[in-house]
């Protein structure tokens with residue numbers, strides 16, 4: 001089989017996992033991508049878990065109750081992921097809260113922010129990681145108490161040993177529609193870290209970063225074999241882009257990409273406007289789920305449901321990254337030095353675009 005003929009197949013998951021998912025009222029799907037068997041490297045088989053979910057309680061419920069309900073929900077889904085042999089699990093963007101940034105109000109929403117190092121959600125994820133021998137990627141609203149008490153949109157990466165391996169921050173903050181996140185936090189300042197885990201090298205490109213090819217590229221240049229894209233995005237805005245962007249990034253960077261989106265509608269206590277002359281409203285719009293995994297050869301899994309909570313389990317052979325790289329050679333043929341030079345010139349205030357005129 002040539003790596004280019006790699007297609008996914010259905011993964012045999014234990015029936016007790018399907019029973020538990022059905023009892024817990026969430027969808028469970030499993031697929032596997034294959035790679036060619038090599039002579040000198042053993043297959044590097046790992047299982048990824050992608051979780052999409054709605055917020056179980058209304059947004060006007062007390063903050064701690066909402067967070068606790070989300071912890072319980074995720075705990076139940078992670079139990080099933082463990083039954084399915086998942087090695088690395090990733091939750092959706094800002095998973096411990098409703099996506100309240102549309103409101104532009106500070107309280108109570110900023111009360112969902114926590115320390116990435118030792119907040120209650122990180123402690124909860126450390127327990128999950130230890131219990132299930134699983135790497136946990138936990139995207140939260142971070143409050144950095146050591147540095148001015150400021151907020152960030154952060155993903156905490158917890159090793160399967162239970163140790164906090166590190167954190168990465170959202171590099172691109174949207175200024176589109178009701179995504180008023182710039183009211184709360186700034187563009188990330190940690191660059192493009194890649195985390196070496198027991199199950200491969202991973203990176204996290206948070207939501208709006210998926211529209212920026214250079215953001216994907218930099219994680220890949222730092223060696224990411226799997227790039228997660230935990231998101232919160234709504235139908236009218238981005239559903240036409242969703243199937244293309246993470247998939248294209250997997251192709252362009254010879255890596256696997258995991259696109260995750262929340263589901264359902266969220267209503268807020270106070271009306272807000274969208275600055276478009278339309279009436280004030282209390283809802284954000286429809287988060288359309290559809291989480292999926294794309295492989296470096298361009299194949300992809302089907303998406304999870306548009307409207308149900310779900311767990312997508314995908315088995316990867318990480319050897320596929322190098323196999324596709326050897327065929328297409330984008331890393332080798334990319335003219336990075338030329339782009340770097342030209343970009344360095346283009347960002348100067350006195351730059352004149354190179355347009356050749358008659």
Ligand SMILES: NC(=O)NCCC(=O)O
Pocket residue numbers: 093174176179206207208209231232233234237238
């Ligand atoms: N959460 C977030 O960055 N959403 C922006 C909209 C999008 O990128 O689809």
